[in-house]
Amino acid sequence: MDGLATASRYVRTFEFSSAGEAGAAVDEAPLVLRALVPEVLNRSYGLYTWPCAPVLAQYVFHERRRFAGAHVLELGAGTALPSIVAAKLGARVTVTDCAAAPQLLANCRRALELNAVRATVLGLSWGLVSPELLQLPPLQFILGSDVFYDEPLFEEVLRSVAFLLETSPHAEFVFSYQERSSERCLEPLLVKWRMQARQVPLAEFGADGPAVAGSDLPGNHSIQLYVVTLKQ
């Protein structure tokens, strides 16, 4: 047995729809995208979907014209919902999570298979560089859903982002953040790493309610979304 076999597995479904988007033609059928996410209960943080994930995935869906054909890398992907949505929209995706957690990477591969999409799955531990990272193509987007959850790791996440932005200086790092304490602040670290952040109001991309993509995971959590770029 692989250990996971004894844990409780299930598949969560998310549904993204263009219905009701500003500028949508009334006589056109809405675009609907379904993403299936295999989860394992009572296991590590990365084996179930966090409230930030549907919010970031909804941003990707809303920005689908920019994501189609783009090179995208997701950090700390866990169950990889934003990556699945990006891949379904035609992005070329690299899904990453902690290199020391092969069961997470196996779950990402299973998620991609379930959704019949192709993507590269890589171990990427924040703050560390591996030979595979050096071979990545230039990226347009770096994604992170709830990767700033443990304050001592904040700078390690940004160290990885800074490394990726060195070879892709025009890439955008888009992350969704769950506010767990008002005392936490990323600003000094962003300044240290020569980055700037712009908050995108959730209403701009249809993620301002307690339910997003048919899921009530976001609920009443305080979730924010930011786009980070290098300071020129």
Ligand SMILES: C[S@@+](CC[C@H](N)C(=O)[O-])C[C@H]1O[C@@H](n2cnc3c(N)ncnc32)[C@H](O)[C@@H]1O
């Ligand atoms: C709170 S979970 C979020 C998972 C997923 N992005 C989501 O929103 O559903 C944090 C994720 O970061 C990953 N992680 C934690 N420490 C890491 C590290 N040092 N390097 C890379 N990934 C890490 C965990 O394995 C987990 O998948």
